[in-house]
Amino acid sequence: MHGRRHHRWILGSLAAALLAVTAGCTTGSPGGLTAVAGTSASPSSPASTATAAGPSGSSSPSSPPTSSTTPVPPVATITATPALNSGDLAPADPITIGVAQGTIDALTMTNPDGNPVGGTLSADRASWTSGEPLAFGATYTVAGTATGTDGKQVAIAGTYSTVSPDVQVKNTIYPSDDMTVGVAAPIMVKFGVEPADKAEIAKHVTITTDPQVEGSWAWVQHDDGLWALDYRTKDYWPAGTKVHVEAKLYGVKVADGAYGRADVTSDFVIGRNQVVKADVNSHELVVTQDGQVTATYPASYGRGDNTGDTNLITRSGVHVVTDFDEIKYMSNPAYGYVNIPERWAVRISDNGEFIHANPASTDAQGYANVTHGCVNLSIADAQAYFHSAIWGDPVEVTGTSVQLGPDDGDIYDWGLTWDQWQALAAS
Structure with missing residues (x-):
């Protein structure tokens, strides 16, 4: 009996020891068992690291940090000029x-009707550029995808x-299609x-001629208040020159x-070379x-050089024929x-100078200068x-004390020297 009681005591002691070891597995142990997964710990602050005390009161080593997986964004970046969603x-x-x-x-870029807008994809597929003008007052939709160097696709x-369409302005070209004009036009x-x-x-306006002719563009404000790009040749146009002018202004x-309403073009020709020589001291008008x-x-x-009244002087310089009236009512x-009817009037400037018939000055014609500045003929x-002249013919007046210039109205382009004209040239 004594031996069996001793044996039961030994078994009891072993069971107690095993129970103590089992309890240490959940709280810490002298052998350094770590905290179970899920224990919070901060890798950057040892003082806040979770610990578990064993039977001896010592602390266990810090638990290793855990991290969640963060998605890496695609590397491809979409750019646009103008920016997408611009208005x-x-x-x-x-x-x-x-x-x-x-x-x-x-x-693809599509118009409001769902039709695609023309465009070009670059050879390296890195960019797309529209290839046609858009409509006024319309919204276009862009849709597509791109793939980055990381293989990820972006929209x-x-x-x-x-x-809006209400901002369109009209632009015009003169001479217009199919006209035949003079060599100073x-x-x-x-x-x-x-x-x-x-x-x-100015970059949107071009000219081609056959044959090639030397000339240049300049900005001029005309008598109607409108600004224009005027083109003038260095010398008179060669007879028969074919001219094509193009102003690509739609949507510009x-x-x-204010935006251009439309592209405008003109195709016209230069007619025969007719030049009028008007030497006031010869009292003749010579047509060549x-x-x-x-x-x-x-x-x-004009009699102004004789009277000292500069308003009555026929201006010297190259005038340009611009208008024709079988009867012109003239006033000064x-x-x-006021409203005196004159026959066969050909306008040569906007300052009131005409070549026209005037029976009242018949006796002076060929002998004396008696007009108010016009050129009087029978x-x-x-x-x-009148019947020999066309728009753009030059009339070269010489022999007076006042030169034709900007103050004399609309077409004074030939009243400037070539150097003066080029100084106004549009770049």
Whole structure:
């Protein structure tokens, strides 16, 4: 009996020891068992590391930190000029959409009807550029995808809206299609408003001629208040020259709140070479074609150089024929006449100078200068000259004390020397 009790005591002691070891597995142990998974710990602050005390009161080593997985964003970046979702765009401005660190898989821009807008994808597929002008007052939708160098795909999406149609302005070209004009004819590309950036707008206007001719553009404000790019040749046009002018102004911003309504073009030809020689001291008007005299008319010019009244002087310089009236009512209240009908009137400047018939000065024609600045001919001679002239013919007046210039109205382009004209040239 004693031996069995001793054996039961030994077994009891072993069971107690095992129970103590089992309890230490959950709280800490002298053998350094770590905390179970899920215990919070801060890797950067040892003082806040969770510990578990064993039977001896010592602390266990810090638990290793745990981390969650954060998705890495795609490397491809979409860029656009103008920025996607922009509004109030000029219809003529190109749109470029690109991708950095990647290539474009597919991209479309569609108009409000769902039809695609033409465009070009670059050879390296890094950018797409629109290839046609947009409509006024419309919204366009962009959709596509690009794949980055990391193999991840990103979406391309957005819209563009253009300016309202009510901001359109009209632009014109003169001479117009199919005209035949004289060898001094200027070209006038007129704008509905004064361009804000004249040098930039000038880049949209081009001219081609056959044969090639030396000339240049200059900005001129005409009598109607409109600004124009005028083209003048260095010397007179060669007879028979074919001229094509193109102003690509549709959707182009001309000024704040003003955009070109349409592209405009003109194709015309230069006619025969007819030049009028008007030497006021000869009292004659001489018509030449290709350098040969075809007519000589007795004439009377302005009397201002004789009286000292500069208002009555026929201006010296190259005038340009611009208008024709079989009957022209002329007025100059300061000199006592209003609405006097004159026959076969050919305008040569906007300061009131005409070549026309005037029976009242018949006796002076060929002998003396008695007019208020016009060139007077007989009725028969004025009619003959009227029918020989075309828009753009030069009339070269010489022998007076006042030169034709900007103050004499509209087309004074030939009243400037070539150097003076080039000083006004549009870049």
